[in-house]
Amino acid sequence: MLVNAVALLGAAVIAVPLFRRLGLGSVLGYLAAGLLIGPFGLGLFSDPHAILRFAELGVVMFLFIIGLEMRPSHLWHLRRQIFGLGTLQIAACTLGLTGVGMAFGFSPVVAFVGGAGFVLTSTAIVMQLLAERGDIALPHGQKMVSVLLFEDLLIVPLLALVSFLSPAVTTESDTPHWISMLTGIGSLAGLIAAGVWLLNPLFSILALARTREVMSAAALLVVLGSALLMEMGGLSMAMGAFLAGVLLSESTFRHQLEADVEPFRGLLLGLFFLAVGMSLDLKVVADNWALIAAAVPAMMVTKALCIYIVARVTRSSHAEALDRAVLMAQGGEFAFVLYGAAAASGIIDDTVNANMTAIVVLSMVLTPLVVIVVRRFIKPASQSMDGIPIADGLEGSxxxxxxxxxxxxxxxxxxxxxxxxxxxxxxxxxxxxxxxxxxxxxxxxxxxxxxxxxxxxxxxxxxxxxxxxxxxxxxxxxxxxxxxxxxxxxxxxxxxxxxxxxxxxxxxxxxxxTFESALQAGGAALRLLEVSDSEIADILASIRERDAERLALEIAGGGYEAGLGMLLRNTAQTPSRPTPFSKPRTEGKALNEVPGASPSESPT
CATH class of the missing domain: 3.40.50.720 (NAD(P)-binding Rossmann-like Domain)
Structure with a gap:
């Protein structure tokens, strides 16, 4: 186990900085490292799916942090994007991808399951790419987040539909669908109730203990507990963590929770990408290379085209529509769940399951590369100048x-x-x-x-x-x-x-x-220390005078060292009146002298 842990950490530490240095991004570095050390590379791991299941906690924690940034009022503001844009995009993509599956010779049911799984975009990859660009909070980033949230909700009815389409005979011992739906609704209601009435009082009590590790444990308990509750109700773990984050978004403990969860989130999310890379079965790809080589670009291009059309219909610009289409053109981690359920229900056989899984994994691996290619070879659309006045014939004083x-x-x-x-x-x-x-x-x-x-x-x-x-x-x-x-x-x-x-x-x-604003901040600090306004004015005037003298000396050729030496000498010689909060100052030592400070760190 220790060897495996060292292998995982070593692969990430080596591959990710190297790929970022090459401009390929951290996601592709994790995927390549996972492929290298996985069962189809060096063979250090034999069961990547077990790691993938555990590493999904990284996605869970990622969505918890995203939820902390989304207040309920903001989420309500996005309701049209979540349910309107999300429904339109998913419907269009499902129809298009089902058609692709039928064109490859699959039956309508198998093609529908394959397309529905590919519709579920990888939340982890899209979120990571948006986070690296700093676009999550921007309007076009918020639209992608809205669609991803709707897709997380969609996994539940899709699993129910797979069960309905199953050719196997349902026995009397099977749980009725209406009971499963009630269980899911009850889990959701229980989480919301706990978030509204229990979480804030809990953290208020724990804060009195003033023990950092207890607060960290409580943060993990909230994230994992909400994920577990949603999974027990047949819903998405990631959705549970996201809702917990939203319910805590207006809490006074929000920033503390984010700081506590962040280290685990980054590590587990990297582990998730490593596991995805390990899951690429090269033997399946080799045995069915013709089908997979044709299906991967066909599925990605069809999905991207559907996303682009929906974006343009909903009045997004060409640049925004293209960016969304490229980022969301891949399948995602929930496809593995859907395909596994379909295989267990007898809708698809093991060979089709392996092929579809390989197609999804390859699409996830190719997405960062496609993003880089599009960014480098497609020029950004010029900005519209409609309504923008052009400088011409101006005569202002x-x-x-x-x-x-x-x-x-x-x-x-x-x-x-x-x-x-x-x-x-x-x-x-x-x-x-x-x-x-x-x-x-x-x-x-x-x-x-x-x-x-x-x-x-x-x-x-x-x-x-x-x-x-x-x-x-x-x-x-x-x-x-x-x-x-x-x-x-x-x-x-x-x-x-x-x-x-x-x-x-x-x-x-x-x-x-920043010079004058910094002086005013210094004057405010003295005022709070009960220094008189007249003395503050004298001190600030003296600082301005010494700064001007120092600048003049530097311009005259004395250089930075001469100017700083004059500043320190004058500061040390300037008499100061004691205040209730002042301490004696060592002769010749300036208050703003920092040993070893570089010119850029010096006071300005």
């Missing part, structure tokens, strides 16, 4: 370049005084968002000389450079200084080194983006 978080604040003072400000930005989505709040922002790239002329830079009294990229700001400063010398130039600096370069470039005013 102030030209502002960049309307991000910094530019928006700077513009408020000018607009409040009634100054005629022309604003340009190259971000179409930001321009649309600004229009919703009554701001007129023109589309224009400030690094292009023709755009600056069209934006009125030749007549502007001031040009404020508020872009969020240092190289872009430097390019604009170079153009403005050489082509529009009449304009005063105000620039957002990103750090001390950048500020020094801007002063050397001859700008009229520069300010580091």
């Amino acid at each position: 102030v030209l502002m370049i960049g309307f991000g978080r910094f530019g928006q604040v700077v513009s408020q003072a000018l607009l409040a005084r009634g100054v005629d400000v022309s604003i340009i930005d190259a971000d179409v989505e930001m321009i649309r968002a600004a229009q919703q709040f009554g701001f007129t922002v023109y589309y224009g790239d400030g690094t292009r000389l023709d755009v600056l002329r069209a934006s009125g830079a030749g007549k502007a009294r001031q040009i404020a450079v508020c872009v969020e990229n240092r190289k872009t700001a430097d390019r604009i400063v170079e153009l403005v200084r050489s082509e529009f010398p009449q304009a005063q130039l105000l620039v957002r600096a990103f750090d001390r080194e950048h500020a020094r370069q801007l002063v050397g470039a001859g700008v009229d005013y520069q300010i580091r983006e």
Whole structure:
């Protein structure tokens, strides 16, 4: 057992960083590692399905964490996407995939079971890919999450349908379907009741113990207990964990629960992908290579095409529809459950079960590769410029370049005084968002000389450079200084080194983006320590003066070390009045001196 554990961890530790380094993603690394050490590779494991069953807990914990981010009100807001979009996409894909199965010579029932299993997208793979891109919380990511949730719910009626389609004779000892349905509904109601009335009081009591391991154990108990309750009711374990997360999403313990579950989630989810890689039966693939080689692309392309059509019908953009089609074109882990039930019911034989399982596993393995290929070889669709004003013939007395978080604040003072400000930005989505709040922002790239002329830079009294990229700001400063010398130039600096370069470039005013806000935070800290406002003002003025002197010394050629030495000497010599919370300071030691600090870590 210890050898197996070392093999699993070693394969993951070696393969995942290597594949990420190659730009292939962590999911493909796990799958390749599983194939290497599995029964059809080095043969270190003989029963990957046992590992797969245990590793499904990673998917369970993943959905618990997703549930923690979805408040009930937000979930209710997604109801149309979950049941509307989910139903439409699943119906279209099931019809298309059933047709593919019949085209390969399977009977309508077998083709339907194969297609229905392939419709159930891999929650683990899609969620992991979305998480790596940071897209789960974005609108297009939320649509995919909604469909995945509906598919998790769909496994229950599909299993019931498989039982109904079974050619075997039902005995009197079999549990009636209506009892199974009542059991499922009862499990769901019991989980909701426990979440509403028991979970928060439980964690409140445990928090009084102030024992971290007890809280961690309680978090695992909630996740695994809710999964067990749903499985006992014939429902999805992942759905149970997700509902538990939703019920705890407004709890004061939400962040603590997420921190406790996260390490287990990452490890078990990686184990799940390893087990999927092990499950690829190369012997079955070799014996039926013609069927599998044709069926895998046929099933993936058909499903992707159906998803794309549904997305476009529901008014998604081409880029969003294509992204959803590529990410969700594979089969998923619930297909193994459905195929196993169908084989046990006599609907499909063992050979068909093995072939369908291999098709699903290969589709899961190919998905990360397809995503990479699509991203590299298909150019993203150009943004629509409908309703976007283009910078042309502007004549404002102030030209502002960049309307991000910094530019928006700077513009408020000018607009409040009634100054005629022309604003340009190259971000179409930001321009649309600004229009919703009554701001007129023109589309224009400030690094292009023709755009600056069209934006009125030749007549502007001031040009404020508020872009969020240092190289872009430097390019604009170079153009403005050489082509529009009449304009005063105000620039957002990103750090001390950048500020020094801007002063050397001859700008009229520069300010580091965090300098004044950090000073105000320091003043607020002193105020809370009962320092008088007059003394705070003197201290802040002194810091500004020393900073300006240090910057001047660095510009004059003294360098960073000379400037820092002057700052430390002046700080140590500055008298300070004791406060009720102050402590004596060692002579010659500055409060902000950090041993071994690099220039980037120094106070600014």
